[in-house]
Amino acid sequence: MSVDRNKSFAEFSDLCESILKAKRKDKVCLLADYILSWRSHPGYNATNPETSFFPCLQLLCPALDRSRPAFGLKEFSLVNQYLRILGINKKSKEGEMISYYKLPKHAKVQSDLSSIIMKILASKGRTQNSDLSIKDVNDCLTRIALSYQDGNQSGINSNLEHLILNLGPLENKWLIRIILKSLNFRLSETVILNTFHPDARSFYDCNQDLAEVCVKLADDRIRGFVVSLTVFKPFVPMLSERIEIKKINSITSGKPFCIEKKYDGERIVLHKQGDVFKYFSRNGFDFSESFNKSFTPFIDPCFNKISDCIIDGEMLGFNVSSNSLITKSQLKFDIKKLTDGDLEAFHPVYFVFDILVCNGQQLTSKPLKERSQILSEYLQTKENWLMHADKQDGNDKYDTIRCLNDAIDKRDEGIIVKFWDSIYKPNIRRNSGWFKLKPDYIEGLMDDLDLLIVGGYYGDGRRAGIISRFMLAVAVKEDDCIDGRRFRSFGKVGSGYSDSELKTLLEKLEPHWVKFNPSDPPSFLELGKAKPEFYVEPKNSFILQVKASEFMESDDFAVGTTLRFPRVVCIRYDKKYSDCMTTEELSQLQEQGNLFTRQIGDLSDDDDEPVKKRRKPVSDRKFASHFILANLDSVEMCKDILQGREMCVLNGSSELPKISAEKLIVQYGGKISANPTKECYCLIAHSVEDLRVKNLIKFGNYDILRLDWLMNVLEHQLFISPSYHDYIVMTSETRESLSRYFDQFGDSYFVDMSRDDLLRAVESIGYDYQIDNDDEDAEESENFYSEANISSLNGCEVFIDSMPSDSDNYPNIAFARASLTFGGAEISEEEENSTHQLILNDKNELILKNRQPSDLSYIFDSDQCQWHPITD
Template sequence: MDHQENEDASDDGPSVASKVFFAELCGLLEKISKTQGNDKKKRIMKEFIDKWRDYHNQLHKDDKKTSDSFYSAMRLLIPHLEKERLAYGIKEHMLAKLLIEVLCLGKDSPDANRLLNYKAPKSAKMEAGDFASVAYYVLKNRCPEKGSLTIKEVNNCLDGIATNNAAKKKELVRKNILHLLTNMSAIELKWLIRMIVKELKVGLSQASVLSVYHPDAEEFYNVNNNLEKVCRMLREKDVRVHEIGISVFSPFTPMLGERGAPDQIEKIMDGKPYYIETKFDGERMVLHKDEGNYKYFTRSGNEYTSTFGAHELDGNLTPHIHNCFKPFVKKCILDGEMIGYDPVTKTFATKAMNTDIKRQQQEGLQPCLHVFDIVLLNDKVLTNQPLTERLKILRTVFEPVEGRILLSEHKEARTNQDCADALNDAIDGREEGIMVKNLESVYRPNTRKGGWFKVKPEYVGGLMDELDVLVVGGFFGVGHRSGMMSHFLCAVAVPPEEGEEPKIFHSFCKVGSGYSKKELSAFNLKLVDHWKTFDKKNPPTNIILASGFKEKPDAWIEPSKSCLVQIKAAEIIDSERFKTGCTLRFPRVEKFRDDKHWHECMTVADILELKEKSGGKLAGGRVEINEDAGPAKKKRKVVSRVVRPTLADRFKGVDASSITKVSEMLKGKEFCVVNGSSSFSKPEAEKKIIEYGGTIVQNPGSSTFCVLAEKVALRVTNLIKRDMYDIVKLEWFHRCIEGGTWVPWSPGDMIHTSPKTQKSFQVDYDQFGDSYTEDTTAEQLKNVFDRVNKDDIDEVNETDIAELEQKYFPDESPYGLFRTCRFYIDKYLVIDDTTTHIKDSSLDLLELELRFFGGITTDELDDEVSHVLVDKKDLSRVPEMKRERRNRRKKFHIVTSEWVRECVEEGELSSERQFEPT
């Protein structure tokens, strides 16, 4: 077992991969996909693997240099685990375009449309939603009957595609794909496509495939996340891995938590004590340290050392924690959660705040690692030691540094009530939940059955708010859900006039879980006659999606024909993918609502109000344990809150009882301070408001004078969307306090202006914020110029520029000659009834000249085109252009390059009629 190999790159000797044809592997997958029952599928897989091993042993006996394992086949059987090929950059749509180009299909041909619109309902006979089966239909009459490539050759091509795509060498990618197309049968290409998109759909999980290969394969992969290493080290099926090899800088999947309920903890723990920890809402991160070198890995094995730092002078975290380790610590592996920390407010961010702490820069936040376990210390693996011993060791490893690296706090508990109290505290503090851990649990990588339990509000019935939303769109399913809508786009209503039904709906979330296949089939059957294909060029006017259609459904449905669904989720988070500006985290369908009408769904205002009041969290109740029935029948009881949820301490306002009033300057004015700066914090601003006679609230209402903010954070964005309040920069208030006198607002002081204040500004200020009545300072003038540069440029169009040129430079400037013209450059020619794009067209240079003289060029023959420029050497498409022109209300001219030359020489636009080709 001492061979070091990668058979796809080794020339040391023959390999099984170079002897076995790819067609045999595809035949295996075809057979497995048509077989029913997991055990039968695994038996077929086992026969193939046993033959591979026998063939390898025979080769090894004949040629001692042979060094090869099952890795070549395994990386094709479980393609989503092959990290070396993450850079394909190819999905179904890109594959469709490549196939159309390589097969020289007409861009409007039926087969091209099948490939590009593989999810469309009209393709249902070809398994709608499954690109590979649609591609097979298109390819079956265009490919050889039998392929000639071996598994090794296919792997070489796939490696070439990944490498060249990452290097932006598109021509080499095309060459590799062309080689595969011309040497494979259609059935082989079907399975190849599924390997490329990393979805085989044969009904065998990765755990099943790995267990067939070797009983220790899955556990060993969970430790090292290296498929090649698993296949090489476990080449012989009778060799067992008795000790898990954890080592520094080798990523592994950390230990995970199983779902738990507060009323079951005593039973699970057998009445013994257990630890409770806060469940952090961050990014799971494992820190590896070897002397002065560091590496950071996520739960899935992705490395973020470049962000956090490989040594003490690198990154945004390592320089701050390098000196906190005790001198005796040479090597260690620490398990924890990376969270964003705000050093000004001394609070931690959550994912609901739309933060990604893995990014190099996070405005106002710094990474902080909460460490809750240790896996290795100075070459000694600690996984087999109980949790209590590991935590004792962990406390000796480093000194915590505020806001950089902290030791997770835990408390010992024993009863169900202890667990319920801890969960209620987490709900009150807007935390994600709690972790419950067995004191004697050992550390088992990538398992949920090791004695750790996560308890979250959404796991306890009755604790979560439920939302009734309307289904407005559908997404075609794949695999066992193919042929029907498996995921749904849901929306909420724009509040209608009183007594009227809503007419406009804003997209809010996408949901695809929580229901059984039977429930899904029944729901599909109910709506089947009402689905309409979504046309992005002509979208429905009553269903408003986010700008750019970031969540575009395959089909849509008239709201009046649709149904409500009741959804539960962990929280409402900020999102640009939906028109509401927010969406749900971890949504799932509770039930399809047949008892409510379509127009009774929630409104946009309902969602924003719920989000603002709860800080995004949707836990609306408390859990209570009923102790009256005795220890044998302890049950949880869920009761609704009697009072509104209260804010956590860090969000509460200052205590006004001890503040002395010094002025009446702000008498009668109510303020809401959202956030502050490092020099003038939120509590300081609130204290000053009270000192100067004003009042403060934590949520603005109808009597609120204005909202004060230093920066546009998530909450400020939500208030802007409501368009009800004047949101003023905190520096304006600071100027009032420093001067001891009231300073009226100016447009430059505003983050957002209410409609009423906007009308007032229009009387006293011009569109750039320059006052009609007050003298302007140098600083104010600079701000006005900045606004002119930013705002005014968007209002100037080509016609305005042409008029200005004509007015001020009627004779001197020829460079606006084509300023009012919009050109479509026709770079296509017709060969054997097929339209082909010309890469190096003779019109390329002329296109640059048109733009030099002020013209606009476009690649699409849109409604604004005024001139179509064709190559006089090939006029085959002119009749097609003329037919198109006859169908348009706004006509365009068809000209050759001679017209352009004439215009430039004459210095004015010449008549197009004499230059139109016949």
């Protein structure tokens, strides 16, 4: 029997609820244990998606599941379905709770639809869980999706009714969240995938296929995933990193790069094989049906030299009458959904900037320069339909400034700086080799900030009695969150909008305000001294585009700074809450200084580094070798084994010195950090004798791997996950993760021990190891001591009364202590808490007295090393 037939949906719901309520550090452990139980089930077979972990993963990550069509059920539809199926009158108390679930008056704190449904079902006496399996629920969900695709409403109704009426209250809660494709248990999809396998998120980004993730990455001990794209398999395209103009010089100095126009359109990846074209959005949604009507017939001849390919680009609109481009912000319709009537006035135009597969050849590992040459050679263009993105070589920061000034003059969105040697990495933004530069990133040009409304305050004067001032926040960087997005308060704003604009905004926010309770603040929001009167969940909020004169320090807000004289420039209804500024972006802006106006042309070399004061000459000083970072400017990557992992080499060996190790790490695709940081994958050391390493070991905040591990990886030319004995010291999180594969002495549960492994395991036990007294140990102890009837000491505490000062000369005392410990007793140094007392009588006999007079005492026979009961 497959695992999904054996695993109940009730158990899955209990898991989700436990994860929701668990502390952050325990969430991953709960999920990992469940995954392990699935893998260890007799019905688990990873060669087939149906018998692999896929049936569970598509429930854990419903928003990433592309295996079935949309359910066609949003909150409004589900409200009506539950009212119909449960026979609840909309005007009744329960009907109002369901219909107007977003209003805070229906709960002490704002609740979601799934929680309210659970409470109502529980109040009706439905407390029993169902006997439906995960397969039963998945089958119903698939039929609902197919019925929606076919326009079969009765199919939707019947399958949903079967689920709602048969599932218990808690199961209904998680069913609703699965249908809405947001489990919202504060565990991100990236963490879920990487708990299944460390490479799962990277692998998914290349094919957006959860089933393939479960089959190809079934064994989480095998690493070494290589990027490979497949025609007609959608993936998450490569992203560009935001950067300030003053950092361009340090990034591009001495490194060839190109400058590309940043297009304000829809990111579209085109796949072609034979005569078939498919078009996918950056999120993997298929828009082929629309573009194959409005676009493919007009650009097909451009592919005469190409049999199959994957190309990446930006889709804009073209105004036929004005003979001009139309950006996304200017379009009053969706370019992905043009109708035949629209085509008379507008049509798509595709600007291609990369090619990833061409005539069966994978190009992702080739440098951008070579990919661009292949693109120019094989892909023909058609004016105003299919065009190559504008690119030009850059030599220094002045080329970048000139191109950005041109973009400003032309009212373009900005520019992209790309290293010519950058390889293509799906869904990678940081350290990708692509950098975006927009006018609003530049100090003084467009000093606007996209901030999220998270709180509200009543106004005064003519705006008294209404919420007219708002608390604003920035998003915490995603890498720092394993439990979903969090936000930090940053400031307040109460001007810049008209009464009519405020009225429209308040109408949209009105259903979502929640009274702020200082004793129960919202979990998504980090606050300083200032507290809002009301708060609003991020998903129900809006972004304000704000101008300000400068930053100033303030402990009123969680960020630690705020804005001076802020005012609203625009209310951005077109942006999602997740588009707001992040803490990392804010920090980068703060490094520039105040928000005052300045021309790009005024930038000079002096902006890159402060003016240096003259100093008196001093004698040359040298750093110790372990503090010197290798010169890595001329080091080129020969093979991407380490896949961007950042490492800090603390020291080296005579065989592989520190500087040589650092160069090898870069050559094989890694990055070097001069000092330990939270971004480091690990620290590398050979010797543990120097003070720096000793201190790092003492605090235990970083994983420190042996240099031998790195040498082993490079020798095998394959990334090998560190085993237990590869660590000099490990963090508690790493130890917890490895506990699934190794016991506490480093003995693998899955791989036979070698002689060296056995020696290392024995050495790690030490002489002070204490046996844990679990049930099996107690049973063995009872059998062993059955003759002496001493098994009753299992778990007891024995106080050793005053012994002779020369007790070392009494071997029987040492034997007695050893036998008590071996029998399961603990030696206590406090008489008050002990259960037994060991004394030496006048005859030099060792007596074990029970503190309960009614129980037996024992005398130790030193000749036989046994205890005998004392009877009257």
